[in-house]
Amino acid sequence: MTVVSVAHALAGKxxxxxxxxxxxxxxxVRGSAGLAFVNVSDGSGFAPIQVVATDTLSNFEEIKxxxxxxxVIATGTLVKSQGKGQSFEIQAQTLEVVGWVEDPLTYPIQxxxxxxxxxxxxxxLRPRTNLFGAVTRIRDCLSKxxxxxxxxxxxxxxxxxxxxxxxxEGAGQMFRVSTLDMANxxxxxxxxxxxxxxxxxxxxxxxxxxxxxxxxxxxxLSKVYTFGPTFRAENxxxxxxxAEFWMVEPEIAFADLAEDARVAEEFLKYLFRAxxxxxxxxxxxxxxxxxxxxxxxxxxxxxxxxxxxxxxxAITLLQKSGKKFDYPVExxxxxxxxxxxxxTEEHVGRPVVVTNYPEHIKAFYMRLNDDGRTVAAMxxxxxxxxxxxGGSQREERLDVLDARMAQFGLDPEHYQWYRDFRRYGSVxxxxxxLGFERLVVYVCGLSNIRDxxxxxxxxxxxxx
Amino acid sequence: MTVVSVAHALAGKxxxxxxxxxxxxxxxVRGSAGLAFVNVSDGSGFAPIQVVATDTLSNFEEIKxxxxxxxVIATGTLVKSQGKGQSFEIQAQTLEVVGWVEDPLTYPIQxxxxxxxxxxxxxxLRPRTNLFGAVTRIRDCLSKxxxxxxxxxxxxxxxxxxxxxxxxEGAGQMFRVSTLDMANxxxxxxxxxxxxxxxxxxxxxxxxxxxxxxxxxxxxLSKVYTFGPTFRAENxxxxxxxAEFWMVEPEIAFADLAEDARVAEEFLKYLFRAxxxxxxxxxxxxxxxxxxxxxxxxxxxxxxxxxxxxxxxAITLLQKSGKKFDYPVExxxxxxxxxxxxxTEEHVGRPVVVTNYPEHIKAFYMRLNDDGRTVAAMxxxxxxxxxxxGGSQREERLDVLDARMAQFGLDPEHYQWYRDFRRYGSVxxxxxxLGFERLVVYVCGLSNIRDxxxxxxxxxxxxx
Numbered sequence: 009m010t011v012v013s014v015a016h017a018l019a020g021k022x023x024x025x026x027x028x029x030x031x032x033x034x035x036x037v038r039g040s041a042g043l044a045f046v047n048v049s050d051g052s053g054f055a056p057i058q059v060v061a062t063d064t065l066s067n068f069e070e071i072k073x074x075x076x077x078x079x080v081i082a083t084g085t086l087v088k089s090q091g092k093g094q095s096f097e098i099q100a101q102t103l104e105v106v107g108w109v110e111d112p113l114t115y116p117i118q119x120x121x122x123x124x125x126x127x128x129x130x131x132x133l134r135p136r137t138n139l140f141g142a143v144t145r146i147r148d149c150l151s152k153x154x155x156x157x158x159x160x161x162x163x164x165x166x167x168x169x170x171x172x173x174x175x176x177e178g179a180g181q182m183f184r185v186s187t188l189d190m191a192n193x194x195x196x197x198x199x200x201x202x203x204x205x206x207x208x209x210x211x212x213x214x215x216x217x218x219x220x221x222x223x224x225x226x227x228x229l230s231k232v233y234t235f236g237p238t239f240r241a242e243n244x245x246x247x248x249x250x251a252e253f254w255m256v257e258p259e260i261a262f263a264d265l266a267e268d269a270r271v272a273e274e275f276l277k278y279l280f281r282a283x284x285x286x287x288x289x290x291x292x293x294x295x296x297x298x299x300x301x302x303x304x305x306x307x308x309x310x311x312x313x314x315x316x317x318x319x320x321x322a323i324t325l326l327q328k329s330g331k332k333f334d335y336p337v338e339x340x341x342x343x344x345x346x347x348x349x350x351x352t353e354e355h356v357g358r359p360v361v362v363t364n365y366p367e368h369i370k371a372f373y374m375r376l377n378d379d380g381r382t383v384a385a386m387x388x389x390x391x392x393x394x395x396x397x398g399g400s401q402r403e404e405r406l407d408v409l410d411a412r413m414a415q416f417g418l419d420p421e422h423y424q425w426y427r428d429f430r431r432y433g434s435v436x437x438x439x440x441x442l443g444f445e446r447l448v449v450y451v452c453g454l455s456n457i458r459d460x461x462x463x464x465x466x467x468x469x470x471x472x
Numbered sequence: 473m474t475v476v477s478v479a480h481a482l483a484g485k486x487x488x489x490x491x492x493x494x495x496x497x498x499x500x501v502r503g504s505a506g507l508a509f510v511n512v513s514d515g516s517g518f519a520p521i522q523v524v525a526t527d528t529l530s531n532f533e534e535i536k537x538x539x540x541x542x543x544v545i546a547t548g549t550l551v552k553s554q555g556k557g558q559s560f561e562i563q564a565q566t567l568e569v570v571g572w573v574e575d576p577l578t579y580p581i582q583x584x585x586x587x588x589x590x591x592x593x594x595x596x597l598r599p600r601t602n603l604f605g606a607v608t609r610i611r612d613c614l615s616k617x618x619x620x621x622x623x624x625x626x627x628x629x630x631x632x633x634x635x636x637x638x639x640x641e642g643a644g645q646m647f648r649v650s651t652l653d654m655a656n657x658x659x660x661x662x663x664x665x666x667x668x669x670x671x672x673x674x675x676x677x678x679x680x681x682x683x684x685x686x687x688x689x690x691x692x693l694s695k696v697y698t699f700g701p702t703f704r705a706e707n708x709x710x711x712x713x714x715a716e717f718w719m720v721e722p723e724i725a726f727a728d729l730a731e732d733a734r735v736a737e738e739f740l741k742y743l744f745r746a747x748x749x750x751x752x753x754x755x756x757x758x759x760x761x762x763x764x765x766x767x768x769x770x771x772x773x774x775x776x777x778x779x780x781x782x783x784x785x786a787i788t789l790l791q792k793s794g795k796k797f798d799y800p801v802e803x804x805x806x807x808x809x810x811x812x813x814x815x816t817e818e819h820v821g822r823p824v825v826v827t828n829y830p831e832h833i834k835a836f837y838m839r840l841n842d843d844g845r846t847v848a849a850m851x852x853x854x855x856x857x858x859x860x861x862g863g864s865q866r867e868e869r870l871d872v873l874d875a876r877m878a879q880f881g882l883d884p885e886h887y888q889w890y891r892d893f894r895r896y897g898s899v900x901x902x903x904x905x906l907g908f909e910r911l912v913v914y915v916c917g918l919s920n921i922r923d924x925x926x927x928x929x930x931x932x933x934x935x936x
Contacts, residue, residue: 013626013694031726032694033897050725051693052626079897081726106726107868107898115896132685132889133896135692144693148628155619162477162516164612169927170634170701171647171678171716183635183649183671185678187705190665193654201654207647207705207715214635214649221596221927228599229515229608230477230496236701237634241651241671251671252635261514262495262545262570404571425596432579432597433497433543434571463633463685 009083015053018095022086029083030057030098031106033136036119037074044071046103048082051141054289058089058097071103075112076119077136080105124456128464135462139298142290143459146283147448153282154235154256154444157275163231163258168218170237173210174422181241182213183251214239219257219439220373220426223402226259226437227429233258235444247456250445259439265375265384265401268438269361272388272397273314275442276359280306283451299453305392306451312358319343319365319382322351329355342369348387348394360389372416373426374400375436376408386440393450399440406430473547479517482559486550493547494521494562495570497600500583501538508535510567512546515605518753522553522561535567539576540583541600544569588920592928599926603762606754607923610747611912617746618699618720618908621739627695627722632682634701637674638886645705646677647715678703683721683903684837684890687866690723690901691893697722699908711920714909723903729839729848729865732902733825736852736861737778739906740823744770747915763917769856770915776822783807783829783846786815793819806833812851812858824853836880837890838864839900840872850904857914863904870894 009029017028032050039045042063049056059082061071074080084100091097109115116130117137127134134140158165171185187207188194194202203211218234225232234257242249260271283291284306295302317325326337326347331354335344343351343362352360364382367374374383388397403409409430413420420427448460458464473493481492496514503509506527513520523546525535538544548564555561573579580594581601591598598604622629635649651671652658658666667675682698689696698721706713724735747755748770759766781789790801790811795818799808807815807826816824828846831838838847848865867873873894877884884891912924922928 015626031899033692051628052695077897079899106900107896109897110895117896132688132892135689141692144628144630144689148630151629152619152623155616159616162479164515164609165615166608166612166926167701167718169716171703181651183651184654185647185649186654187645187647188654190648190650190652190654190657224596225599225608225926228497228605231516237631239635252633254631428596431574432571432581433541433573435495435543436570462630462689 013052014048014050014055014057017057017086017098018053018055020095024086024088024096026086027083027101028086028098029081030059031081032056032079034074034076034078034080036076037072039072044068044074046071046074046080046082048080049141051135051145054138054142054145054293055094058091058094059084059100059103060097061100061103065100065103067103067105070105074105075109075115077109077115077117078105079107124459128458131463138293140459142287142293143448143452143454144462145290146287146294146452147460147462149283149287150279150447150451151235151444153279156282157278158231158233158258161231161271163233164225164229166218166222166225166232166234167236168215168221168234170215171208171212172215173208173212174220182216183239183241185212185214216240217255217257217441219259219441222257222259222439223426223429223437226261226439227433227435230261231258247458248446250457250461253457253461254444256442256444257439259437261435261437263401263438264436265363265386265399265438268399268401268440269314269316269363269386269388272361272386272399272440273359276388276390276397277310279447280310280451284310294452302451302453309359309390314359314361314388315356316361316363317351317356319362322347322362325355326350340366340369343387345394348389349391352389352394353391358391362387362389370400372412372418373402373409375403376412384438388440390450393446396446396450397440397442399438401436401438404430404434404436406434477516478512478514478519478521481521481550481562482517482519484559488550488552488560490550491547491565492550492562493545494523495545496520496543498538498540498542498544500540501536503536508532508538510535510538510544510546512544513605515599515609518602518606518609518757519558522555522558523548523564523567524561525564525567529564529567531567531569534569538569539573539579541573541579541581542569543571588923592922595927602757604923606751606757607912607916607918608926609754610751610758610916611924611926613747613751614743614911614915615699615908617743620746621742622695622697622722625695625735627697628689628693630682630686630689630696630698631700632679632685632698634679635672635676636679637672637676638684646680647703647705649676649678680704681719681721681905683723683905686721686723686903687890687893687901690725690903691897691899694725695722711922712910714921714925717910717921717925718908720906720908721903723901725899725901727865727902728900729827729850729863729902732863732865732904733778733780733827733850733852736825736850736863736904737823740852740854740861741774743911744774744915748774758916766915766917773823773854778852779820779822779824781815781820781824781826783826786811786826789819790814804830804833807851809858812853813855816853816858817855822855826851826853834864836876836882837866837873839867840876848902852904854914857910860910860914861904861906863902865900865902868894868898868900870898 011029032048035047035056044061046059047056081104084098089097194205196202238255363386365385367383384401445460475493496512499511499520508525510523511520545568548562553561658669660666702719827850829849831847852861909924
């Protein structure tokens with residue numbers, strides 16, 4: 009017997025009439041006189057394979073009582089299927105039941121429509137559904153494409169610190185990491201918490217971004233990226249925010265903002281092409297059940313050149329649009345999602361890179377333009393979601409960086425290491441950040457970002 | 473002008489006599505009458521490229537004053553090099569200085585031997601050294617090979633939760649994650665800390681392992697793996713332990729311990745073959761400067777079949793060895809590094825998989841063998857390091873699992889979700905864990921695990 013995955017058995021690469029074994033979980037069972045049709049999934053691809061059992065099998069009675077999620081091992085002959093929508097099926101010589109489902113009537117995953125809200129409550133079982141199987145495989149495909157794109161383009165992966173002493177951007181609330189006994193906190197002479205007695209001998213937090221750290225490697229290895237978890241303790245119980253999420257952050261030496269935008273465009277197109285090529289099965293399901301234009305949207309994204317618009321011109325366009333927005337449009341204010349979506353969806357009709365934002369609404373490390381009032385920042389906006397990538401050229405001039413840090417009220421002492429890169433062989437460099445779950449939400453057409461992570465509200469997870 | 477990486481320029485794929493531009497940092501400068509030889513590195517590979525500048529260049533005086541780590545852009549003709557040990561060099565038409573080094577005499581990274589201890593104190597600059605450039609590229613190569621091996625073998629990547637409410641193994645001290653104001657902690661009526669007012673409404677920690685969570689995905693997608701950071705708050709200031717480290721944890725449905733060991737062997741060999749094939753330049757440096765047998769050791773690892781030994785037999789062998797060990801050897805006690813190294817280095821002379829350990833020294837989720845006193849656990853031991861992989865078949869029988877949890881004093885209520893996999897279509901399954909930094913230490917011949925992570929003792933990092 010040759011054990012194969014269901015995806016392999018269905019792919020048409022095994023000679024018809026060959027004997028194979030597949031192992032997995034029952035999706036559905038149908039019966040007719042002396043026959044049972046058992047759909048078996050092992051998650052290797054979207055489609056289950058149909059196993060046909062006849063009453064000549066010694067355990068036929070047992071087979072007829074199978075219910076969804078029972079585990080089985082089927083051995084038999086692979087034959088072309090007569091049925092619609094499936095290429096091959098297995099005529100079983102044996103169909104062994106490995107594990108039963110205790111009380112099938114109360115088993116949470118039933119072969120009927122189930123709401124995402126309900127499935128978030130049984131997140132440890134939801135990978136067995138069509139939707140979350142598809143999301144998981146698409147997420148895997150995207151992550152592999154991230155690493156492959158960077159590998160093919162000469163970038164090295166850097167795992168920047170998760171537990172950190174610094175707030176990378178002065179942005180966002182942070183989670184504290186500590187081993188101090190909270191019931192009995194050590195105090196200094198003047199009554200403050202004595203963090204010198206904490207695990208690391210100082211106050212520590214979960215990182216909000218690996219960018220500043222990865223810059224050190226950029227200024228030695230030229231092309232680098234992080235891909236790891238980041239954390240924001242923002243109490244925003246929206247469908248768009250997570251406390252824990254993965255971020256992709258490339259950093260490129262000798263790059264200006266135009267090169268940064270070029271890489272961002274090439275990178276996103278590479279990712280979407282990978283999904284279209286490698287997960288056609290799952291995307292077909294997404295298009296059928298979740299979002300009708302899921303595939304055509306990615307295809308046109310891949311085929312369209314991104315538009316470039318200066319922030320100042322975007323403001324003018326929005327003001328002249330005649331459209332009524334909830335948030336004010338005015339030079340100096342940040343763009344809101346409604347503005348971003350109008351630009352990319354209604355005005356341009358394809359992805360847009362907005363560049364050169366007012367300096368006071370962006371981070372201290374972004375490079376000051378010659379006009380003195382904008383910085384070399386960019387946001388990539390995509391139809392259907394708004395901002396999907398944010399990036400900038402970094403301030404490589406030490407005197408300008410120092411002035412910016414003073415303006416933002418940052419302590420240069422704390423950033424000596426970051427200043428060092430500007431003291432020792434400074435070069436222009438640029439990079440961007442892509443929220444990985446936001447990408448999954450976009451590709452899979454999900455309406456809640458908690459459906460893009462493996463464990464929302466799940467036992468063992470703190471995410472709610 | 474065509475901008476190319478130094479690695480590309482040296483690879484011999486560009487026609488000789490072609491005009492190229494390289495960008496990077498000066499490694500060394502040598503001068504002679506009317507000539508300057510400037511070695512430029514951009515980190516794309518181990519070797520720098522030699523740029524030859526003549527006094528016909530308008531900024532020749534400037535070029536002569538270049539010091540290590542100044543950043544430059546060199547444009548010129550690629551020609552075969554006369555010098556030893558380099559394939560090509562660039563005869564410069566222009567050599568632009570982009571960034572100087574402030575006060576070269578006090579610049580921490582000097583072209584001379586520097587101790588790892590010193591370099592850990594300037595970790596943000598150490599990627600500019602030969603050793604840490606090599607370690608970084610090897611680390612990247614290993615991480616890419618991890619993802620590629622699993623992709624080629626049908627495994628999907630799962631990012632399990634970092635912030636968690638559960639202690640995956642009952643093993644190891646955990647870091648607490650909290651946003652409570654420590655100076656002013658909320659209390660319940662009876663004076664205890666009120667974690668219901670914390671960010672997640674309950675007490676939360678950093679994960680020590682993704683294994684239990686990834687099992688849920690295994691029992692739906694059959695072959696899955698995690699590759700992400702894990703945390704142990706153990707106050708062991710040794711050269712072998714980290715508080716924050718990356719772990720690779722595959723999980724395989726329908727696998728027993730023998731299959732688990734087969735995958736572990738194939739996987740490790742795949743990783744080492746990738747390093748030998750793809751990072752020959754960096755490994756040559758490691759063999760020259762760090763560990764003489766670095767390459768031959770990996771080669772014999774890749775070529776040798778792993779030995780299999782039962783724990784009980786290993787105890788007998790150790791007892792009969794005539795060797796004096798610091799720690800006692802007795803059935804029922806765990807193997808120490810000295811025992812592991814004797815087995816793999818002196819007794820067998822190649823990697824060994826030790827299987828079937830006493831049940832009371834291993835975790836509750838490992839499958840109880842029929843003898844009732846051992847579990848289906850394995851450790852993979854390698855010459856030069858000892859244990860490199862630990863794994864097990866998981867207990868898939870609900871009644872046995874419940875008995876084991878009772879024996880370990882674990883609350884079944886807290887593990888209902890984990891019990892669910894045994895109630896609904898349970899199947900035999902197995903997996904293992906590989907500490908990624910330990911792998912880097914082994915491949916690079918490092919003596920301190922802090923040299924295998926990008927940011928020890930660095931600004932922005934809590935690691936000390």
